[in-house]
Amino acid sequence: MGIFETKGALGIPAEPELLLSVNLARLGRRWPGITTEIEAAEVPEVELVEGAFDGLCGFTARVRGVQLTSAYDRLAEAHLQAERIDSEAREATVYGLGLGDLVRDVLARPQLETVRLVLFEPGIAKLGLALGGDADWIDDARLELAWARDEPGLTEPFAAVPPALQFAEDRALVLRDAVGAKLQEGFATERWNERLLVLEQHIAANEELVATGGNVEDVFGSAAGCRAVVVGPGPTLVEHMDMLRAHREGAQLIVISTALGPVLSAGLQPDFVVMIDSHSIVPFAPEEAQRLEAVPLVCVPEVQRATLEAWPGPRLFAYLRRPRYAALAKRHPRGELWTEGTVAHSAVDLAVKLGAQAVELFGLDFSYPGGASHSPGTPDYVQQHGADQGRTLLDGHGARVASDPNLMGYLRDLEAFVARHPEVTFARAGQSAAAVQGVAWINS
Amino acid sequence: MDQQLSDRLLPIARDLRRGASAAALSAFAEFTGDLVEALPSIGERVAELMPTIEAALAAQQRADYLGLADVLEYELAPTLSIVFQAPG
Numbered sequence: 001m002g003i004f005e006t007k008g009a010l011g012i013p014a015e016p017e018l019l020l021s022v023n024l025a026r027l028g029r030r031w032p033g034i035t036t037e038i039e040a041a042e043v044p045e046v047e048l049v050e051g052a053f054d055g056l057c058g059f060t061a062r063v064r065g066v067q068l069t070s071a072y073d074r075l076a077e078a079h080l081q082a083e084r085i086d087s088e089a090r091e092a093t094v095y096g097l098g099l100g101d102l103v104r105d106v107l108a109r110p111q112l113e114t115v116r117l118v119l120f121e122p123g124i125a126k127l128g129l130a131l132g133g134d135a136d137w138i139d140d141a142r143l144e145l146a147w148a149r150d151e152p153g154l155t156e157p158f159a160a161v162p163p164a165l166q167f168a169e170d171r172a173l174v175l176r177d178a179v180g181a182k183l184q185e186g187f188a189t190e191r192w193n194e195r196l197l198v199l200e201q202h203i204a205a206n207e208e209l210v211a212t213g214g215n216v217e218d219v220f221g222s223a224a225g226c227r228a229v230v231v232g233p234g235p236t237l238v239e240h241m242d243m244l245r246a247h248r249e250g251a252q253l254i255v256i257s258t259a260l261g262p263v264l265s266a267g268l269q270p271d272f273v274v275m276i277d278s279h280s281i282v283p284f285a286p287e288e289a290q291r292l293e294a295v296p297l298v299c300v301p302e303v304q305r306a307t308l309e310a311w312p313g314p315r316l317f318a319y320l321r322r323p324r325y326a327a328l329a330k331r332h333p334r335g336e337l338w339t340e341g342t343v344a345h346s347a348v349d350l351a352v353k354l355g356a357q358a359v360e361l362f363g364l365d366f367s368y369p370g371g372a373s374h375s376p377g378t379p380d381y382v383q384q385h386g387a388d389q390g391r392t393l394l395d396g397h398g399a400r401v402a403s404d405p406n407l408m409g410y411l412r413d414l415e416a417f418v419a420r421h422p423e424v425t426f427a428r429a430g431q432s433a434a435a436v437q438g439v440a441w442i443n444s
Numbered sequence: 445m446d447q448q449l450s451d452r453l454l455p456i457a458r459d460l461r462r463g464a465s466a467a468a469l470s471a472f473a474e475f476t477g478d479l480v481e482a483l484p485s486i487g488e489r490v491a492e493l494m495p496t497i498e499a500a501l502a503a504q505q506r507a508d509y510l511g512l513a514d515v516l517e518y519e520l521a522p523t524l525s526i527v528f529q530a531p532g
Contacts, residue, residue, distance in 0.1 A: 049511075053518040065506035070461070072518045077461050077510070084462065162463035163510060180463070187467035390507060405466065 020130035026138045027129070031145045034119070038129070041122030044167075046131075060099065061131050063124065066163050069098045078105040085157045087111075093118060093155045095148070095179050096164020097125050100132035106159060107140050116144040118151055120168040120176065148172035154179055166390030173393060174415075174437075177408045180390075184405060199278055199302040200324055206301040209308055209315065210332050216298050216318040216350070217335030219272075224355030228252040229362060230347045231270075233259040233378035235370055236430030237363030241266045243429055243444065244362050251360070254351055256343050257283040257297075259363055262377045264288050274347040275299045275307070276320070276339060281379060282310040298350055300337070301328065318346070340413035341406070348417065358425045360442060365433030366411035367393055367403040396431030396441050403434055411436055449479060450524035453516040460513035469504070472516075482528070489527045496520045 028035035047062040051071030060071040070077040078101035085092045085106060093116045094103045103117050119125045129135055137143065149171035160179055168176035229251045231237065231244065237259060248268055255263050257275040260283040273283070273295055280303050284292060289312040297311045300318055308315060318337040319325040338349040344364050351359045363375055373382040392400040393408060403411075411434055418426050418438035426439040452475050459468035479497075483490050496519045503512035 051514055051518060053522070056518075060510075062508070062511070066508045067511040067514070070510055071514050077513075080458060080461050081463075160463055162461075162465070165463075166507065183463035184466045187464060187470070190467075 016130040019133065020126065023129040023132075023135040023138065026135065027145075030138065030143075034145055034147065037147075038119075038122050038126050041126050043126050043130070044123050046127060048131075061127055063127070063167065066166055068124070068128070068163050069101060069161070074099060074101045075105070078102040081161065082106050082159045084159045085109075089157045090114070091157075092116070093158040094160070095158055095175075096120055096161030097128040098132070098161035098164060099128050100135050100137065102159055102161050103143075104137045107137050107143065113142060114144060115140070115142050116146060116155070118146050118148050118175070120148045120164045120172045122169070124164065124167045148175045151175050154182060156182075158182075163390075168390075170394055170398075174412065176390075177412050180405060181409050181412075195278075196324065202278055202302045202304060203324060203328060205305045206303070206308060207328065207332075209305065210301050210317050210328065210334070213315040213317045214296070215334045216316040216337065219296070219316065220335055220353045221355045223252050225357050226252050226355060227358040227360065228254055228351035228354060228356035229360045230344075230351050230364065231255045231259045231263055231362045232344050232347070232364040233262075233374045233380065234363040234365030234430065234433060235368065235372040235375050236365050236433050237262055237375035238377065240362055240429040243442065244268070247360055247362075247442070252351065252354055252356065254347050256347050258343075258378050258380060259375070260284055261379070262375055264291065265377065270295055272316075272350065273297050274343055274350060275303055276318075276337070276343045276346050278302045278304065280304065280307045282307055283379070298337070298346075300346075301325075318350075320346075338417065340410065342410045344410065345413060345417065348414065352421055352424055356424060358427070361426070361428035361439065363430065364414075364428060365430055366407045366414075366436070367395070367401045367434035369395065369401055369430070369432040371402070393434035395433060396435050401432070401434055407434075414439075448525075449475070449482060449528060450521045453521040453524070457513040457517035460509045460516075463509075465509050468509070468513075472504070472512075486527050492527055493520075493523055496523055 024035055024039055044063045048059055049062050049067060049071040050059045053072055056072050058072050058074055060067050060069045081102050082105045090112060091114045092106055092112055094106055095118050097119055106115050148168060154175065160183060165176045165180050229247050233256060252271045253268065254272045254274060255270040257273050257280055260273055263270060275297060293312045295313045296316045297313060298316045298318060299308060300320055317334045319329055319334050320339055321336055337346040339345040348359060374380045391404055393403045395401040415437045427442045428439050429442045431441050456468045456471045496515060500512055500515045500520060503515055
């Protein structure tokens, strides 16, 4: 019986092969193309996990160490997940099959006119159809079925089987990241609110520096048609220093402050240094200060005052499009830079606003190639462990590379930015790092 | 501690089941810190908790968040209630 070998205890289907064929036949009548693909898929190696507690008894499947559902009470878990969909909704999307409990729970709501089930991986879907019991929900006329890879984007309202995201196939990673980010949203907002108070204090403390400092808007459009090179502190930076030296010629060199150490050590002189992180530390050694006397620091007023004051060159202030800048912007108008949370976004936006026609990225990796968080020689360098399978992206060779949810979100935001700027050509070095859609690779 | 240790596990498990793993893991880290502080008060009964705590940490390590939710809700919470109600 191979992978479906079961004992029939605790509700485990005694004949999963038979169930699979019945459920696939049902599915095939409505969605023959999707069914053929599921039928042909290889089922991953699976362990069956039983759970018994206080009258509850159940089971689930565990794949590569990850349970697809609760082993104790799948129905209660599915019901909890379904609560994300408003009770008044007429349409809903279910991301992931699991063992079929969530889609069944959602379809139990009579007021729903359409329920779209989105599958992330054929082998995992096959497993769900084999072990999830009689999938009579397939016959519900309100049900639509789709692959995640074919979906244009996330649709609200939705409910999700979280582990389904961890097994997403390569072509479904964009939607995986969108759903994953949405599920974490509340926590990010809560953490951000805690941080906001500190940022507001920094902004108030820096008003005098802003008033006497420069305006980033003065350099917007100053290098129309240029090629700009943006340098970040990612792990691949040091491997490409020779290439960076060659590409620096004739380009505007924009360096994120945390990458300044390796850039100065390589003998390169930036045209701009960018800093927006409120935790930023002074990014140069005292003996390097003289080299930076003519280099503008492009910064926002939420950076710590001591760090700003330590900069030996001119300061060009920018604001981020956030309500916390509204009052200051009225008193001291300054140009705006874009970010969704990382200085990498602002540095790339600066390049575009300078007027660059081509933007080249070095050390912007959005991942941990080689297991490192940053490039050696940068302040935040840490050797990481590998990420679990749900936290991986595709590198420039099509292999999975470890990342984390923040970096994955930043990468998707950059992809959207690139798509909004068809007038600019984007390219980058570091093919062992995560690939960014719309950005070509520089190999020499 | 303003809340019974075992009572804190159900909200963490619910967040894990909903896919809000960042919030859940942050709360779980806080919980484990408080649990470690509380362990001396139960003397030798610590041994009763250890297999479940190890199972929870192993599930977290392999990013098995529904497995972790199961351990917290159906194994650790009931054991904690018993052990901390009647310490040895």
